[in-house]
Amino acid sequence: MSSLFSRTESPRILFNRTIDEAILIGINSIFIVAIVSTFIGAVTCVQVAYNLNNAFIPRSTIGFMVREMTILELAPTITSIVLAGKVGSSIAGGLGTMQITEQVDALEVMGINSASYLVLPKIIAALIVFPMLVVLAMFLSIAGGYVAGTVTDALTAQEYITGIRGDFVPYNITFALIKSFVFAFLISSISSFRGYYTSGGALEVGAASTTAVTNSVIAVLIADFICAQLLL
């Protein structure tokens, strides 16, 4: 970790590299995050409606539950698990390939700190982009719930809107964003570590990608529990 911050390149180069990585991590992940979060919101709405089949419970509760589940858990955690698969494998595979094809050595021979040049921008970019994707996932999940709820006649549009506006706790958003920062750091740093220290050939690059994803997912789930315990 210390090598990331020693002999760093100029701020301009670090900025440009971070923007490049943010585009790779962020823009390229919008589609999958949008699909996953929309359907998660939709499925959550339908399943909650199925389980809340009680005349004494107002239908607007479905909207409330979709919002709470989405903001507190589904948007940050499921989005991060999806990104662990997509971004984590891409980071580990990319760095692993650079390592076995001597591209990392080429940087070192030029007198460039390869860890700082390659890894630091990925971590910073993930820290910037993950919370944005999580906010997008929150919005789309709630929208997915709205569409599914009204199309299947589980509840009316008015009931859903009443539900998602009721008893709103702004801290939950803060909590979700804190979690997304933690998950971003874990996924980007674990995947970078696995990729950067790859040695061997194509088989090892594949193994590094797989290990990066599994380790990242486990780390996200453990961190999710710890965050919930500490911050709620």
Place this chain on the structure above:
Amino acid sequence: MIEIHNIHKTFGDKKVLDGISGVFETGKTNLLLGASGTGKSVLLKCIVGLVKPDLGSVTFDGTYFTNNKLDIRQEIRRKIGMLFQSSALFDSMTVEENVMFPLKMLAKMPKDERMDRVNFCLKRVGLENANKKMPSELSGGMKKRVGIARAIAPDCTYLFCDEPNSGLDPLTALKIDGLIKEITEEYNITTIVVTHDMNSVIEIGDKIMFLYEGKKLWEGTRDNILDSDVPKLNEFIFANRLMRDAKKVEEEENGSHQ
């Protein structure tokens, strides 16, 4: 001039380099010759600092490199150009960006000047029209040329080539060898080439160091390598049928003269 003194390197139980010393002269193409697994590439990596030797030292034009202060090592590294066995071009960059990369990172020069230098280097290696190509679109020989252009772009003083001919057809290999030799003489730089190719020895071996099982067994030039009395070197040279035939012809000619 690069001097190495008593370089030792062990990986686990395996002794890869065993007390190698030598001098690599400026303006000459210095070859590290040997069979696969004799420690040539490891020695090259020890010299450029990619692998830290267990014992021994490397000196670049009188400046101590191994274990010296980081900023001094960095200063020396900025004078090093290296052509890797796999070319090691950055996949995500075009040819132009690859050659410009060290200039962008190391040299403080205006953008126009950088571009001129890139075009000059690409022209020098015979790739004038390849600026916008991606590495995946290049042949093996072209990749090596781009690697050479990237190595010489920041006005390097030391050029290292790790098996520049591997995977190339004989004609392309010959061109790459010629290019390395031309550049070495033109810019008066110190060049070290790792090879096991006898054609390279004959074509460009101004000075040759033969390694066997991590030890230096022989040192000389291409003019006297065929006369060596080192059995392991002779075994290596004459493993090639062409070389055996050449030796036979030479002996017959000598016999007929006597």
